[in-house]
Amino acid sequence: MLIDLKKINEPLKLQCDLCIVGTGAAGLSLATALSNTPLNILLLEAGGLKDEAQTQALYDVEISGLPHPGATEGRFRTHGGSTTRWGGQTLPLMPIDFEKREWVPYSGWPITYDELKPYYQRATQFLLVDQKNFDSDLLIHLNATPPAFNTSELYYHFSKWSPTPNVRENHFANIKASSHCTLLLHANVTKIICNENKTHVQQIEARSLTGQHATIIAKNVVLCTGGIETARLLLVNHIGNDHDLVGRFFQDHPSAFIGWLNTTNPKQVQKLFSQFHKQRLKYSVRCTAAQAWQREKRVLNISSGIHFIEENPIYQNTKEIYQDLRHLRFSGATLRKIRQSIRHPFKIASPITQYLLKGRSYVPDARFQIGVTTEQEPNPNSRITLSERRDALGMPLSNLNWQLTALTHYSIQQFAINLCDAFHHANIGEIILEPWVLDNANASQESITDQFHHIGTARMHDSPSHGVVDRDCRVHGFDNLYIGSSAVFPTSGHSNPTFTIIALCMRLADKLRGGQYVRQI
Numbered sequence: 001m002l003i004d005l006k007k008i009n010e011p012l013k014l015q016c017d018l019c020i021v022g023t024g025a026a027g028l029s030l031a032t033a034l035s036n037t038p039l040n041i042l043l044l045e046a047g048g049l050k051d052e053a054q055t056q057a058l059y060d061v062e063i064s065g066l067p068h069p070g071a072t073e074g075r076f077r078t079h080g081g082s083t084t085r086w087g088g089q090t091l092p093l094m095p096i097d098f099e100k101r102e103w104v105p106y107s108g109w110p111i112t113y114d115e116l117k118p119y120y121q122r123a124t125q126f127l128l129v130d131q132k133n134f135d136s137d138l139l140i141h142l143n144a145t146p147p148a149f150n151t152s153e154l155y156y157h158f159s160k161w162s163p164t165p166n167v168r169e170n171h172f173a174n175i176k177a178s179s180h181c182t183l184l185l186h187a188n189v190t191k192i193i194c195n196e197n198k199t200h201v202q203q204i205e206a207r208s209l210t211g212q213h214a215t216i217i218a219k220n221v222v223l224c225t226g227g228i229e230t231a232r233l234l235l236v237n238h239i240g241n242d243h244d245l246v247g248r249f250f251q252d253h254p255s256a257f258i259g260w261l262n263t264t265n266p267k268q269v270q271k272l273f274s275q276f277h278k279q280r281l282k283y284s285v286r287c288t289a290a291q292a293w294q295r296e297k298r299v300l301n302i303s304s305g306i307h308f309i310e311e312n313p314i315y316q317n318t319k320e321i322y323q324d325l326r327h328l329r330f331s332g333a334t335l336r337k338i339r340q341s342i343r344h345p346f347k348i349a350s351p352i353t354q355y356l357l358k359g360r361s362y363v364p365d366a367r368f369q370i371g372v373t374t375e376q377e378p379n380p381n382s383r384i385t386l387s388e389r390r391d392a393l394g395m396p397l398s399n400l401n402w403q404l405t406a407l408t409h410y411s412i413q414q415f416a417i418n419l420c421d422a423f424h425h426a427n428i429g430e431i432i433l434e435p436w437v438l439d440n441a442n443a444s445q446e447s448i449t450d451q452f453h454h455i456g457t458a459r460m461h462d463s464p465s466h467g468v469v470d471r472d473c474r475v476h477g478f479d480n481l482y483i484g485s486s487a488v489f490p491t492s493g494h495s496n497p498t499f500t501i502i503a504l505c506m507r508l509a510d511k512l513r514g515g516q517y518v519r520q521i
Contacts, residue, residue: 001175001176001178001179001181001182001183002175002176002182002183002185003182003183003184003185004048004184004185004186005184005185005186005187005206005207005208005212005214006048006185006186006208006209006210006212008212008214011212011213011214011215012184012212012213012214012215013214013215013216013217014042014182014184014214014215014216014217015040015216015217015218016040016041016042016182016216016217016218016219017039017040017041017218017219017220018034018039018040018041018042018218018219018220018221018222018512019041019042019044019204019216019218019220019221019222020041020042020043020044020222020224020484021044021189021204021221021222021223021224021225021233022044022045022046022081022223022224022225022226022229022484022485023043023044023045023079023080023081023168023183023224024080024081024082024083024167024224024226025081025082025083025167025498025501025502026224026484026485026501026502026505027043027081027222027224027484028043028080028083028167028168028171029123029126029167029501029502029505029506030222030224030484030505030506030508030509031043031171031175031181032126032171033122033126033505033506033509033510033513034509034512034513035174035178035181037513038180039180039512039513040180040181041180041181041182042181042182042184042216042218043175043181043182043183043184044184044187044189044204044206044216045078045079045183045184045185045186045187046058046077046186046187046188046189047076047077047078047079047185047186048078048079048185048186049078049079049185050078051076051078052077052078054209054392055077055078055186055209056076056077056078057391057392058077058188058209058391058392058393058395059071059072059075059077059229060072060391060397061228061387061397061398061399061400062387062389062397062398062399062400063399063400063402064399064400064401065382065400065401065402065403066402066403066404066445067449068252068400068402068450069449069450069452070252070450070451070452070453070454071228071398071400071454073452074450074452074453074454075226075228075229075452075454079168079172079183079185080166080167080168081226082226082452083165083166083167083168083498084166084168086165086498087161087165088127088161088162088163088164088165089159089160089161089284089496089498090123090124090127090129090159090160090161090162090496090498090499091134091159091160091286091495091496091499092116092120092134092495092499092500092503093113093116093493093495093500094113094288094291094301094493094495095112095113095114095291096291096294096295096301097109097113097301097375097491097492097493098111098112098113098116101295103298103299103407104300104377104378104407104491105377105378105379106249106378106379106380106490106491107378107490107491108490108491109460109489109490109491110460110461110462110467110470110471111460111471115507116500116503116504116507119503119504119506119507120499120500120503122503122506123499123502123503123506124160126167126502126506127160127162127164127165127167127499127502128162128163128164128170129160129161129162129163129281130160130279130281134157134158134159134160135155135156135157135158138157138158138283141278142158142276142278142283142359144276146272147272147422147423147426147428148425148426148427149287149422149426150422150425151290152290152292152293153289153290153292153293153418153422154287154288154289154290154293154418154419154422155287155288155289155290155291156285156286156287157285157286157288158276158283158284158285158286159283159284159286159495159496160281160282160283161281161282161283161284163280163281163282184206184214186208186209186210186212187206187207187208187214188206188207188208188209188393189204189205189206189225189233190205190206190207190393190394190395191204191205191237192204192221192233192237192239192481193205194237194239194478198239198477198478199477199478199479200478200479200480200481201218201221201478201480201481202217203215203216203217203218204216204218204221207393209392209393218480219480220480220481220482220512221480221481221482222481222482222483222484222508223481223482223483223484223485224483224484224485224505225485226454226485226486226487227250227384227454227455227456227457227458227485227486227487228384228398228400228454228457229398230457230458230483230485230487231246231247231250231384231398231457231458231487232384232386232395232396232397232398234246234247234458234468234475235247235384235385235386236386236395236396239475239478239481240458240468240469240475240476240477240478241468242464242477243464243465243466245458245459245466245467245468246457246458246468247383247384247385247457248380248381248382248383248456248457248459249378249379249380249382249383249456249457249459249490250382250383250384250400250401250402250454250455250456250457251375251376251378251379251382251453251455251456251489251491251492252376252402252450252451252452252453252454252455252492253373253374253375253376253450253451253453253492253494253496254373254374254376254404254408254412254448254449254450254451255371255372255373255374255448255449255450255451256371256372256412256447256448256449257307257369257370257371257434257447258304258370258371258372258412258416258419258431258433258434258437259369259370259416259431259432259433259434259437260367260368260369260370260431260432261306261368261369261370261423261428261429261430261431261432262429262430262431262432263368263428263429263430264429265428265429266366266368268428269306269368269428269429270308270360270362270363270366271360272285272428273285273305273306273368274308274360274361274362274363275360275361276359276360276361277355277359277360277361278359284305285305285306286303286304286305287303287304287305287419287422288301288302288303288304288494289301289302289303289415289418293418297414297418299407299410299411299414299415300374300375300376300377300407300408300411301374301375301493301494302372302373302374302375302411302412302415302494303372303373303374303494303495304370304371304372304373304415304419305371305373306368306369306370306371307368307369307370307371308361308363308366308367308368309363309366309367309368309369310363310364310365310366311365311366311367320334321334321338350362350364351363351364368429370419370431372412372415372416373451373494374408374411374412374415374494375411375491375492375493375494376404376408376455376492377404377405377407377408378456378459378490378491379403379404379405381401381403382401382402382403382404383401383457384398384399384400384401384457385398385399385401386398386399387399402450404445404448408448409445412437412448413437413438413440416431416433416437416438419431420433434447451496453486453492453496453497454486454487455486455487455489455492455497456486456487456489456490456491456492457487458475458483458485458487458488459487459488459489459490460473460488460489460490461490464476464477467490468483468487468488469482469483469488472508472511473488473504473508482508484501484504484505484508485501486500486501488504
């Protein structure tokens with residue numbers, strides 16, 4: 001069932017078994033996992049079905065630390081959340097990411113990789129990708145031959161891309177037709193009202209920008225609102241912060257271009273590192289620091305990929321023309337691209353031939369740029385606090401103080417050296433590093449940017465003195481409040497967080513389905 005709070009003429013009061021706040025990947029995966037149960041589910045979405053400038057402005061933030069474009073450009077206040085914009089890249093965390101590592105302060109999850117592994121399998125179903133593993137299975141499936149790397153130092157593997165990254169496309173019709181699942185649009189949560197002892201959420205209050213109110217009483221509440229907004233909601237409502245942990249340990253995935261690959265065999269580079277396409281699915285190649293090498297060098301988890309930079313945009317034009325025609329979009333810009341492309345028929349023919357006959361991406365006359373994405377050291381001073389400025393609903397804005405530590409630059413530097421040696425010894429080519437990479441005295445953070453991944457502001461730990469939620473993602477001290485987002489990650493790994501978010505929500509669904517922690521109202 002679908003209700004738009006903006007269209008309600010009088011205050012709305014609703015009761016449900018489960019209230020899910022947020023309808024991005026976390027909220028929709030949780031609702032989907034519980035769709036075959038008798039639970040009465042209410043999904044609260046702050047936005048509507050389309051982008052709205054006034055609604056999006058509620059995500060404005062104040063920046064007091066390093067620049068962080070993803071705080072505004074990487075969050076979308078609409079049904080489907082950030083999945084309406086992401087590319088759909090799917091990659092699990094590695095076993096080492098769950099371990100307590102003595103060289104990474106505040107590392108260690110209360111759960112293991114093996115505990116989450118079966119839920120990764122279910123997450124693949126939700127994202128409509130295959131269930132093959134991300135290395136040996138795909139090497140066979142894609143008929144790929146890895147480079148001659150030392151596997152104890154460098155790990156050659158793949159990420160998968162969802163064919164339908166906008167997850168609401170697969171679930172909106174079912175939600176709209178459901179008799180026990182309700183989607184409430186334009187419902188901005190402003191208050192989470194608890195009992196006197198702060199052990200139970202009694203009700204939630206939500207408002208639209210046009211003044212309508214809703215009150216929700218739920219047996220269980222799950223905040224699926226992302227790393228930044230989750231911290232803001234908890235801080236505004238004085239929840240979960242007895243030990244001053246809410247908002248702390250904010251992490252992203254620091255990323256940078258570290259150099260260029262010079263090679264006498266560009267075809268070999270394209271064969272080893274360009275994207276694979278098979279059975280309507282896309283796969284990207286990743287070269288990641290092996291777990292043994294991370295332990296030896298005492299570095300963060302870090303990964304690399306090759307970006308194929310086209311000097312002449314003919315190939316990019318061809319891809320955009322294909323997408324325009326596929327989605328029945330035809331404009332003056334499309335026509336100009338067609339005219340430009342037909343002047344270079346051979347450069348168009350090569351990528352098309354590679355794709356159709358070999359299932360490979362191919363960029364003519366490409367230059368090869370090396371990019372890296374690294375885990376961020378958990379740092380309590382990298383954090384979300386509340387600003388004195390307020391939004392249109394009267395809620396304090398989030399103040400984001402993103403901070404990096406010396407371990408980030410050290411990890412990039414050591415990994416870059418490792419890549420140079422590996423590519424040289426595998427006869428792939430020579431990597432020419434950017435000067436800042438090896439400059440210990442002036443390790444400029446200007447070359448490093450975020451990846452729109454908001455992690456760690458309500459971290460998971462068995463002890464309430466060291467975490468905001470327990471191993472089941474339940475806020476410490478509460479019997480009916482949970483968090484479903486990357487806010488609960490103690491550490492980030494190098495992988496995109498969405499796949500792990502969905503796996504954790506699938507795991508949480510099992511807890512809720514089994515009746516654990518359910519309190520009657």
